Amino acid sequence: MSNTSIKHPEPIIIPPSKPHTHTIILLHGLTTNGSIFSAQLLSTALNGAGLTIPQSFPGVKFVFPSGAPRRCTAFNNTLMNVWFDVSTIDDRTVGEDEQIEGLRESSGYLCELIQAEIAILEKIGRGERDLVLWGFSQGCAMGAWVVLNGGRKLGAFVGLSGWLPFRRQVDGVSNGEENQEVRRRSVLDFMNSTVPIPFLSDGSTAGKLASFDTPVFLGHGLQDIKIRTQWGMEMRNSFEGLGMDVTWRGYEGLEHWWKTPTEIDDIEEFLRGKEF
Template identity: 35%
Template sequence: MAFPPPKIQDPQTEHTHTAILLHGRGSDGPEFAEDFLSSITSQQMSLTESLPNWRWVFPSSRTRHSTVFQEEMCTWFDASSLDDIQKDQELQTEGLRESVHHILNILEAEIKLLEGRSDRVSLGGISQGMAISLWVLLCAPGRITAPLGGILGFCGWLPFAHQVECLVRRPGIDSIHRKRLVSEFFLDTIADSTSRPERDAYDLSVLNTPAFLSHGLDDPHVSIYLGRQAARVLQEIDIRVEVQEFTGADADGHWIKEPEGFDHILRFIERHCER
């Protein structure tokens, strides 16, 4: 089954930047766009009003079977448990493979629209969408040859984080070696017949992309400890990570705290992406 076309919110003025943002399990691009773009900062402005030259792209996952809910639903990959993220990990790889390649294609297209300025394109998502955006970043070497503007992650986690933590803590390896080992691990995990560059050929510059990760301490769906683990893995490969933790967000804590969280997003964008 094909992926649906993304929901796109065009810029209000000349297009200079793009954000690609991915929904969580059971949602879709239009629903996430409506909730995200209607939220406001402490200045009583939405992000589209604060960033009028930005194009907002909200892809939708395709429908697939959910092991947890025993039904077809809009989800980037199957996952049998968030209490034990190492359980039945083989269920995740097909969806990860399909979704990562799909989002990489969208990412490349948006960079092309901005005449190759990858630093003017940011990527992120909430919950499962954050998981996919981190996987896209770590699978991007060989296809994206310069840093993105930023990674924006909300209330999410990193599939296979435990294996990566074991990998990067091997003694006697430097930062570049850690980056390469991690990227190779992610590429190998979703490898198929599609050709990719030789291991020593691809550029790791995209892994210099800064990240902002936000998570509710009271999130009942994705534990704060999983969010902290994701941040820790990125820091292990020398990605600059800003972390925001909070309580009392809507959706019982599984959402971005309003307006403080949107203030943080805007400040991060102004520091790292508005070039």
């Protein structure tokens, strides 16, 4: 991939059980990897007939990449599959400068993966609108970053129990500006001056801003003490301030996980509503 000095494990790929129509790329959280995340999430049953996610979406190819092995400061510099470094578990917004290297490398890796999957979809007469990016916890934070400067309008972004890296700075460069396109360009300029990554677009201004039109679903446990609900709500507010189409759901009684069947059913309904 982009950085030959860092090697990501091969993604876990779950092929569709019927003709391929869509692809979902799913990003794991801290202390896990694509293999573990795939086993945990895809065994989750939806409501009604109790179908699993692959059974409910038989035409979907599921791709579970893993963060590259990195030393994680919050875990005594243990080598872990992480998307970027975390300074402290107590406050994920602390130590953002130390996150830059990981955000840059992981963004480049994921952009290449997204491009490759879109190319596969295009060969079967589909395209970028048939690809969803889905992240949990740190994977949500990573996915949010890619969506804001990826340059492609994807089918959707699903973010669970996460936050937006550099959220205060993102808000700072966009607040007070009435023109939506100017707000978006200001954010894009900030993000790419902080963590420059390859665009997925054709390089035009309209192409670079296209990802801001990606529909977003954000879900968060209201009793989450690992990734505070406030951080998820702040990410929602930042997206809405950029004129993005955001669906927000907070779940009573849920800590740092996903709620079954309620949250997973809400995601299914959201995706089907976006013609997924």
